[in-house]
Amino acid sequence: MGNSMAEHARCNDRDYVAMATAANGQIRALAVVNTGIVEEVRTRHQMLPVASAALGRTMAATAMLGAMLKDEEKVTVQIIGDGPLEHIVADADAKGNLRGYVQNPNVHVPSNPQGKLDVKAAVGRGHLWVIRDLGLKEPYRGGVPLISGEIAEDFASYFFRSEQTPSAVALGVLVERDYSVRAAGGLILQLLPGANEGIAIMLEHMLEDLPAISSIIDEGASPEDIICHAVDDLEPKYLGQLPLRFACTCSRERCEATLIALGAVELEDMIKEQGEAELICHFCKERYIFDKEELEAIKDQILLQSARSDQD
Numbered sequence: 001m002g003n004s005m006a007e008h009a010r011c012n013d014r015d016y017v018a019m020a021t022a023a024n025g026q027i028r029a030l031a032v033v034n035t036g037i038v039e040e041v042r043t044r045h046q047m048l049p050v051a052s053a054a055l056g057r058t059m060a061a062t063a064m065l066g067a068m069l070k071d072e073e074k075v076t077v078q079i080i081g082d083g084p085l086e087h088i089v090a091d092a093d094a095k096g097n098l099r100g101y102v103q104n105p106n107v108h109v110p111s112n113p114q115g116k117l118d119v120k121a122a123v124g125r126g127h128l129w130v131i132r133d134l135g136l137k138e139p140y141r142g143g144v145p146l147i148s149g150e151i152a153e154d155f156a157s158y159f160f161r162s163e164q165t166p167s168a169v170a171l172g173v174l175v176e177r178d179y180s181v182r183a184a185g186g187l188i189l190q191l192l193p194g195a196n197e198g199i200a201i202m203l204e205h206m207l208e209d210l211p212a213i214s215s216i217i218d219e220g221a222s223p224e225d226i227i228c229h230a231v232d233d234l235e236p237k238y239l240g241q242l243p244l245r246f247a248c249t250c251s252r253e254r255c256e257a258t259l260i261a262l263g264a265v266e267l268e269d270m271i272k273e274q275g276e277a278e279l280i281c282h283f284c285k286e287r288y289i290f291d292k293e294e295l296e297a298i299k300d301q302i303l304l305q306s307a308r309s310d311q312d
């Protein structure tokens, strides 16, 4: 499993999360650049600009949620709206692995009155869910109704309502004319317990004077530069970096398990009707083909197993 993960992993030096505290530990700051990973996903899924913007924003926030985890913990974000994108899914973990997809990558919606990609119209109304797998029996799941559909405000609402943590969130993606992703990233500022009221009021206004995240990144800003832009006058202390990579957990073995779960009868039909099976991963679009002989072998394995369990 470890090997197959590495096969689908892509690294680049620019994509990482930076973590800091500011105002003597009263504020937690995280910033991310994920341009390379969003571009990787864009080419794999042939995404049109509004899908790249919506997924890129979601993946930026998810990467920062991942950076707040530890060890083997994982996080999944689902944004399920009634707009044409339908649902957006992103996964991250504490090790910097990041992946995601949108249900309908080919959606086109007209620009909004400001001439920008209309993410709100593409997402629609619905919910944002955060599912944290902390290695316990049940994953922790929290969600909020979407208040904007532009995604950053929706994450801020999630942090406040579901985690009781006042937060300011900025997310942005810049798409080129040729649809390639030019810049993507984000910033989360959170009030830590014990913060005084003055800092709490400041937090609400901290993003107001901040230029668009995607344009700062486009000018070459690193995650630390983004934090510096936002909280420079509050003496940020940098705690570390989490390098990100596009990585998927799919593998031939997992596909085989899916085929085994179908059962012998279904496989027999598949062999007769199609002569092969093609499985495509939702997340990374990797194609797995099983030819007739391989399907026969899987079928025999199922029959053998069921014969064994009959004997027990």
Ligand SMILES: [Zn+2]
Pocket (backbone or CB within 6 Å): 248, 249, 250, 281, 282, 283, 284, 285, 286
């Ligand atoms: Zn995959």
